[in-house]
Amino acid sequence: METSDIEALRKTPLCETHIAMGAKMAPFGGWLMPIQYEGILAEHAHTRRAVSVFDICHMGEFRLEADPVSSGLDRIVTQSILSMPIGSCRYGFMLNEKGGVIDDLVVYRLGKASWMLVVNAATIAGDEAHLRAHLSGRYDLDNISEETGKLDIQGPRSPETLEHLFGVSVKKLAYYTFGKFDLGGKDVIVSRTGYTGEVGYEVYISADSVTRLWKHLFEEDERIKPAGLGCRDTLRLEMGYPLYGQDLDADHTPLEAGFERFVDLKKDFIGKAALIREREEGIKERLVCFGSDTRRSPRHGFAIFSGASRIGTVTSGSFSPSLLTGIGMGYVSGSLKAGDKLLTKDKGTEIAVTVVNKPFYGKERTV
Amino acid sequence: MKIPKDLFYTKDHEWARLEGKKAYIGITDYAQAALGDITFAGLPKKGDMLKQAEAIATVESVKAASDVYAPFSGKVTAINEDLAAHPEFINRSPYDEGYFFIMEISDESEKAKLMDAAAYEQYMEGISK
Numbered sequence: 001m002e003t004s005d006i007e008a009l010r011k012t013p014l015c016e017t018h019i020a021m022g023a024k025m026a027p028f029g030g031w032l033m034p035i036q037y038e039g040i041l042a043e044h045a046h047t048r049r050a051v052s053v054f055d056i057c058h059m060g061e062f063r064l065e066a067d068p069v070s071s072g073l074d075r076i077v078t079q080s081i082l083s084m085p086i087g088s089c090r091y092g093f094m095l096n097e098k099g100g101v102i103d104d105l106v107v108y109r110l111g112k113a114s115w116m117l118v119v120n121a122a123t124i125a126g127d128e129a130h131l132r133a134h135l136s137g138r139y140d141l142d143n144i145s146e147e148t149g150k151l152d153i154q155g156p157r158s159p160e161t162l163e164h165l166f167g168v169s170v171k172k173l174a175y176y177t178f179g180k181f182d183l184g185g186k187d188v189i190v191s192r193t194g195y196t197g198e199v200g201y202e203v204y205i206s207a208d209s210v211t212r213l214w215k216h217l218f219e220e221d222e223r224i225k226p227a228g229l230g231c232r233d234t235l236r237l238e239m240g241y242p243l244y245g246q247d248l249d250a251d252h253t254p255l256e257a258g259f260e261r262f263v264d265l266k267k268d269f270i271g272k273a274a275l276i277r278e279r280e281e282g283i284k285e286r287l288v289c290f291g292s293d294t295r296r297s298p299r300h301g302f303a304i305f306s307g308a309s310r311i312g313t314v315t316s317g318s319f320s321p322s323l324l325t326g327i328g329m330g331y332v333s334g335s336l337k338a339g340d341k342l343l344t345k346d347k348g349t350e351i352a353v354t355v356v357n358k359p360f361y362g363k364e365r366t367v
Numbered sequence: 368m369k370i371p372k373d374l375f376y377t378k379d380h381e382w383a384r385l386e387g388k389k390a391y392i393g394i395t396d397y398a399q400a401a402l403g404d405i406t407f408a409g410l411p412k413k414g415d416m417l418k419q420a421e422a423i424a425t426v427e428s429v430k431a432a433s434d435v436y437a438p439f440s441g442k443v444t445a446i447n448e449d450l451a452a453h454p455e456f457i458n459r460s461p462y463d464e465g466y467f468f469i470m471e472i473s474d475e476s477e478k479a480k481l482m483d484a485a486a487y488e489q490y491m492e493g494i495s496k
Contacts (some may be wrong), residue, residue: 297432
């Protein structure tokens with residue numbers, strides 16, 4: 001890559017620190033991000049066994065002061081938000097009129113009419129435009145992505161790490177709830193959430209304090225290790241969690257992706273009519289999970305065949321460090337069930353796979 | 368980055384260690400580091416006839432799959448059976464335990480199309496700039 005291309009990439013406040021600590025950096029969604037430190041397999045295993053910290057400052061955050069009904073917020077997201085207790089968070093989608101996914105997001109309820117929306121990095125501008133186009137009446141929307149730093153601290157030992165930082169009360173956080181904590185006079189939000197399938201936390205802190213926190217973590221606790229986006233991807237894929245831009249996109253609906261449980265069909269929302277129609281007419285494509293019997297892995301973009309017919313395309317595929325086989329997911333037409341045999345192909349490569357239920361690894365952890 | 372003196376190198380980061388007509392083939396330290404953790408090596412079969420510069424093997428890492436090209440034309444005489452269970456040998460020891468296969472080369476003059484260690488080192492300086 002040319003130097004000028006690297007300069008054009010966006011950088012988190014931790015970029016220099018990653019380079020100084022020996023991370024392998026690579027472009028990801030327009031950002032220069034750490035892909036790995038000591039290696040994807042080692043970092044994956046460390047997250048499953050102990051605790052890792054990930055720089056997730058590239059992700060987007062919005063603050064919104066708005067009555068959820070009169071502002072239209074409730075119509076913009078698919079998850080039920082009126083019933084959310086203050087201090088809880090909930091996963092769902094923003095859809096276009098066709099029911100296609102504009103983004104997947106987590107809504108944090110900070111107060112009765114006070115919210116934080118956490119969105120993907122590559123979709124920040126589009127999400128903001130969509131929010132502004134559909135919010136109405138009295139509301140105050142602030143894109144706080146630049147000034148907000150985010151560290152994900154994930155793994156079975158993460159509660160101990162968090163206790164060191166914030167005291168014992170942080171361990172009381174239930175799954176998909178959050179609290180406000182003090183760190184050296186700075187307000188931080190800590191939620192019991194993550195993208196790895198392990199017990200974990202996401203910490204939101206001002207961008208100008210995030211480097212100090214990052215360094216502090218390693219001084220305080222020798223078990224915690226830095227991890228890159230490479231193992232974040234293998235960890236989430238083993239759980240069957242979707243990645244926006246690959247497994248979710250504006251051309252597929254949450255019903256096709258198999259995430260009905262994050263769509264509240266009892267309320268009104270943008271795209272609902274399309275979803276109802278889709279349910280009546282039949283869902284055309286479905287996101288399915290599959291695994292190979294070997295160490296070979298189907299990859300993003302491989303064609304999926306059932307017998308001689310092409311039925312779809314692989315959206316995510318990787319070696320699974322926990323299972324030691326290839327795993328993946330992709331949209332296919334027709335209805336398949338666990339145990340069905342498929343063939344994934346790319347040029348000369350053919351990898352046989354078997355349809356499986358998610359998650360690939362561990363027990364199901366429902367949101 | 369290790370670049371042993373006694374090997375020949377390709378621009379695609381394969382190496383060959385010549386012992387008369389016999390050649391050990393593998394990928395370089397740079398290649399293994401660029402790929403990251405290697406999870407699978409797809410090797411040619413014993414007896415396969417290879418043509419210089421043709422794709423003859425694949426190597427998969429957690430993130431990606433890449434082709435491996437033949438440094439020489441000739442016949443595969445043995446493969447490194449250990450790689451099936453231990454692809455990580457390629458990361459740990461790319462020039463030794465992590466070799467891919469052994470071949471009998473058919474035309475020693477093909478060396479002219481390869482780089483010696485000094486030339487590969489210079490080539491790598493160009494890449495890392």
